[in-house]
Amino acid sequence: MAEAALASVHSSVPDPSSIPLEALNVAQAEIFQANVHGEYFRRLRREAPVHFCPDSQFGPYWSITKYNDIMAVDTDHTRFSSERDIVIGDQPQGFAPPMFIAMDNPKHDAQRKTVQPAVAPQRLNELQDLIRQRVITILDSLPVGEEFDWVERVSKELTTQMLATLFDFPFEDRHLLPYWSDVTTTSETVGVEVDMNERQRVLGECLEYFSRLWRERAAQPMKFDFISLLAHGEDTKDMIDKPEEFLGNLMLLIVGGNDTTRNSISAGVVELNRNPEEYAKLTANPDLVTNMVSEIIRYQTPLGHMRRTALEDVDFRGQKIKKGDRVVMWYVSGNRDEEVIDRPDEFLIDREKARQHLSFGFGIHRCMGNRVGEMQLRILWEEILQRFERVEVVGEPERVLSNFVMGYSKLPVVLHAKA
Template sequence: MSTGAGNGAALAPRSPDVTSSSVYADGVPYDRFAEMRATPGLVWHPYGEDGFWAVTRHEEIRLVSRQPEIYSSAVGHTNLWDLEADALEARRSLIDTDAPDHTRLRRLVARAFTPKNIRRWEHTVRSITGQLLDEFIDAGEGDWVESVAAPLPIRVILTLLGVPVEDSAYLVELSNHLVEGTTDRPTLAADAYGNTTDPRLLPFNSPASHALFTYGEQLGDQRRAEPQDDLVTMLVQAADDGDRLRPEEYRNLFHILVFAGNETTRTAITHGVMALADHPEQWQRVLDDRSLVEPAVEEILRWSTPVLHMRRTTTGPTELAGTAIEGGQKVVMWYASGNRDEAVFDDPTAFDVGRVDNPHQAFGGGGPHLCLGAFLARLELIVLLQEMADRGLRLRRTGDAVRVPSNFVNGVLSVPMAVVA
């Protein structure tokens, strides 16, 4: 198929290639994104045998996000790479659907994530956070990811779901394998965890998805037998209601709640605390004025952009930023670029906990796929900063961060930190 590249659009890639996973092992290629933002219209970026329209400016990310009728989530895939039709069907979740399926699925879980209902978890989040921080302070130093950033969100989401907290280490392990599935370096054997499904049909091509499905199904059976006041019970009851939730939808929903509920917040907690350690004067401002906790959290979200991109596919010919787009073409929103857009953010490369106007796109650009867990993530980050401040905790880095080589998640595998005495 001919692409849109012939109509005068600028051609990428120049160096570095923003689709190359290994590039991200050294950091997000912000300079290259800045070049693309400065290029009029949209940039056509070759990818595989075809390519995609790179959407790198805040305004156009907003527009694409808010027009799901034109920019579909259900066609092709929501990542750069296409999935074959059978794989897409098997893996379809809340993320890869349009209305009316998306509306039905989202409503099943939405009520658990409204601000009002999320606030009810504040005590739980505070107690988990305090415990992890006290352990880290006692140890004096350690890997921040393993010690705090990973266990905190997984324990919180598992509590919401109704998963026994003793299983959190196992689910973190599965989650780590899923992240690895977005990189060029998967290490799990196809039959790991007793998997017999073609990995192609599993989320992130990972046998760990099989393990997570199995875990979710077993937990669902338990809750069916003995209902509890938790999210899994709510979901299995919806599944038993008939047409509200099919079995494959249940397992994909369970999968996405566990993965998205822990991996993204882990990333924000890690980048956020690294930024506070690297900019001690910014943390001092928060220590001196607690009213800066909430703006600091928004700045951490902008700064960390845990999900780097999402893709849409056009349902018909359209036009964006003066560029003609054919039907069936890939349109990729680079949130990490939108969050550094100089047209929207003053001094976007500065980490500023007092930033006043901060319409960041860490949760997406709006529209129906706006992050389901946004209020939960905010609560976790707010409580974390408050509890750190209460303890007068100052941290410094004692080594380099090891980044996930992925163009999809802005993950950090480990970063050594120490308590500043």
């Protein structure tokens, strides 16, 4: 049933070479779900690396598809703004929760600096043993020789437990975190038809729950979880009186700490199955795990794009970008730029300069929790190699419908124990 559905999705997506260049719309979520977006972006990098789409469900937009061009836009905070919207679609006028990733300076830096200690190197060193113990508990609970869903039992569970730690969230309610994360990223703004009123209602429940936690933390001495840091921060201690802004930052921190790493955990299993020679390298030399983690994050690219809005008329690579235009940086394309990355469409766990990728962004908005995600992936694969011969994919992976989250909704696997 799943394979038939995926085949149907794939067949409904046109060949990009059959579409006139001026009509090419790479923001259709279906091309990502069908995993054929690579051909679309390859054409744009070759024929129109700075491409204007005049008509889409999101309105007109520019696509920036090459590595160095993306870096140029991402670090140009004078001419390209993050204010209000960082995905291709506009948030509804009546419900657009502000978050620091969708702010320009000085407000961005003040809010980001407040929560940064939760993922600082010293804090991560303190958490390593806890993460390893949780990884071990999860892996040891899995059935060997029986089919199960890797997304549900491993990817989602591990990142949920980590996120609960970063928020100091009641562990017995941790299942709410991935639920709220999925509601946050399932939106018309990224190409998914959804009841936006219901979405707003559910996120209101999220706000209500975290507001209770805020009041508890504000009355206690400061700790190094996200909520305590916000409640005690000089620039954020009044955020509880700005509920939409509090909710916006919750949405950002939940998605940043959950969705991206969750899908990289699944992607690693998928790509090592598709590339058995790379898995052979890994088993022969487990020290490659750290480098492999970076290659997984490049190859999968957890978030496909980020958007900016032009603050003035800009002549960019010979194209006239007008003030107010949407400018979409396609990280998922830049990570396959043949002019910067050698053999970019190959998954190579021993790749030189593996951390030279766009997945974490650049400039003031570079991913704050990048080391957290890398650490979870590294520890997970270290422990997998200790106890399993391999993690075998036994069915077609199911991908989420989104032009933003490059994610997996299901991954059927069978574990094979070490002899």
